[in-house]
Amino acid sequence: MSRGDEGRDTYREFTEAVNMKPVELSKWLETDESKQVGWHKGGRSGGGESVGHESGRKIINLLRRKRAELSEGDYRHMRKVVGYVRRHMAQRPSGDVRDTKWRWSLMNWGHDPLKR
Template identity: 40%
Template sequence: MGEMDAVESEALWDEFHRLVNMTSQELSAWLETREAAESTEALPQGVGAEEGRRVLSILLKRRADLTDDDVQVMHQVVEAVEAQQERDGDATDTQWRHSLMTLGHDPLKP
């Protein structure tokens, strides 16, 4: 995993998994139905935001199996979720919530 030392790697892993509070099953289901709009019909496998698919891929890995690209995505997701949270959005704002859910973070989830 590139230039990160063990402490930095563990801290990133922990922060990513703290912020990505949706399970891989929840995120997968969300990505499949996200673009279905008013329909409750699931979309074909492989659809959904690219970022969400990358997050899902990381959730399915062990820490030892992470690539440098995975680490970069984890950094981006942590920064993006933290930036969205700083915006102090209303969790009932559907668009704001859905943008976070695409990254694996559901602000309504405890």
């Protein structure tokens, strides 16, 4: 597979996994729910931003850029997002997920499982 094919596949998978618009994701990242979920590099007591929250900010940046402007590092992050969304979706809890940390965590990564 050529480099272009791989990039095209990654871009397509990323845009399928991320179903939130940049403005929508940006507003979500401002909420208390968004800030209370996820793994923190320094542990919970280490404070700071969770990995997913940081990823959400990167996703907004990626969505706002033209494909021609994307770097290899950008594509690496896109693949990370796709992997996270796929793994997390496979762990969907039963019942109403509207107000769950499972959903909130996915939303930090740009995917709202309640959207069709």
